[in-house]
Amino acid sequence: MVQPIPDHPAPQQIIIQNKSGGSILWRIVAAIGWIGVLFCVPIILGQAISSANYYNTTEGVSEKYFSGDKSADDKIAIISITGVIMQGEGYIRKQIDLVREDKDVKAVVVRVNSPGGTVTGSDYILHHLKKLKEERDIPLVVSMGAMATSGGYYVAMAVEDEPDSIFAEPTTTTGSIGVIIPHYNIAGLMQEYHVEDDSIMSHPRKQMLAMTRELSPENREILQEYVNQAFTRFKDIVKEGRPKFAADPEKLDVLATGEIFTANQALDSGLVDQIGFIEEAIDRAAELGNLDTKKTRVVTYEQPVSLFDLGLAQSEAMNWDKLLEMSAPKAYYISSYLPPVMSSFRLGAN
Template sequence: MANQDSSDMVQPIPNQPQPIIIQNNHSGSILWRILAAIGWLGLFFCVPIILGMMISSASYYNTTEGVSEKYFAGSKTASDKIAVINVTGVIMEGQSYVRKQIDLVREDKDVKAVVVRVDSPGGTVTGSDYILHHLKKLKEERDIPLVVSMGAMATSGGYYVAMAVEDEEDSIYAEPTTTTGSIGVIIPHYNVSGLMEEYHIEDDSIMSHPRKQMLTMTREMPEEHREILQEYVNQAFTRFKDIVKEGRPAFEKDPEKLDVLATGEIFTANQALANGLVDKIGFIEEAIDRAAELADIDSKKTRVVTYEEPVALFDLGLAQNQALSFDKMLEMSAPKAYYMSSYLPPLVSSFPFGSR
């Protein structure tokens, strides 16, 4: 027994399943972990970038940024709206605030009528015409009625903007204390050549042609230059009167009556009513009621909204610091025609409290 082979002592159990040997491939596991980590890192960095691009794109195409809707009157729960668009202050080029209001109204299908609240002495010819154009375009595209409510002042370019009502009856309301009219055009010019002569100061500018300095303050204006500028003003004035005829069809039939009124003279609300420049004496509430009537909706069951542009303290300080900056002084000195009731139109554009 002692010499018996050890292989005879241990016999395999028949039909016993062989053990399964599992080998861990450590190199493959590490590779997958690295790839997964890279993927998560890529996602971590890409998501903020994509979100940033989306926000940037939305900001780029957002034409109403900074302007928000605010409840003004009427029903707070109604879906139908009457929008009050504000045209306030001196009208200059690039009327972003007014344009943003118009864009909000255009996109809001719940708005059934518009009241344009004008409280402005006017401004540049181009700025006034820009607002008029977009108000008329809004009225046409949305096919909604438009009524004007005049505040303390709606003169010159402010009156020009009011002509967006076109031939709609009973559509221009002036408050009892409104000042309006001032239909006319002005290119400001000041002559300080006498003062320069007294202090021995000479304008020694080099120019391509003498007409390049037609509106210079440092020299007496030649008659030839005056005639050229007068023709320019006359054409702008003719357009002003044509626009008034669109908003006041009675003057189309009687243009001589408009010529009597279009002298730059300002009028009280009662004078304006008597001369056909406005339709009614009334406050903004009456204008809202008229807009609701034209839209065939109940003003008491309609939400009246207006639009606000927030002004930060930083913005006010920045505007004050820029009030007399060099670029503003250059802007003031540029020759411009104005639909404006003022004797200092080139100066008001530099003040921080001008039109927004």
């Protein structure tokens, strides 16, 4: 019997041959390529971050809105000086650098809440605040918080001879104009427990501030002259910021005894210009900068503290380097009876 011819031919089967050898080769090449990418990306990112860190002078300090018009271009910057002033580098200097680089900042309010610190650290901050004011040609006003004593008052003199430029809150403590080199004598205690300091030194004066022996009259005279010179500079700086004392130095001598003052006492004596909060200081800065506060953005600067930073600060607080630093003789513009101990609190230091 003859089979009928179908109307449509049977579909042809297409067979794709898998050349396993070539496929495996391409997979190996692709894998090597991805490994290279994964290997190179971290290196490139690391180099970019390193380069950014090298040229970055602010190290994480960021701008934060405080008040005023959020969308305004013109700014009033608040530079915060908080805690014990040690070296002067760090957070305070970073804020100053940010303001210097930001051309939109038209005026500055220095917010001081500090008992002071080292002579060198306080002078370093004052120098850079005055330099900022001169280079940018912008007004600078001071707002005192809970405390602006000794070195805290010293840095407030960055206002120079600008009238109505220092504001103290009603409860501010200020003053404490003076210098101290701490010295503690435990020689009697050592004698009681038969402990002797048998240090070998190049000259007896190398240990003139050692706690293990009494301070001789000769050494006391040498150190007193050192303090007197630092004290003279303090008073000269105050005269620059308070011209009335330059005209009548005896009035400053009456105040420069290390005594602390209330805001009202400081106002009556001419140490400050106004009783007011930071808002009043901002208004004055705007006035000096010919700014409309309703059309100006007021900003502060903050430096985030990570858990790593907290742990590092705690680990550093009692290491030998810090103990040696605490024991090193320093002159202080500070309102405290334990200046060296305070240098171990790294989070409060600037």
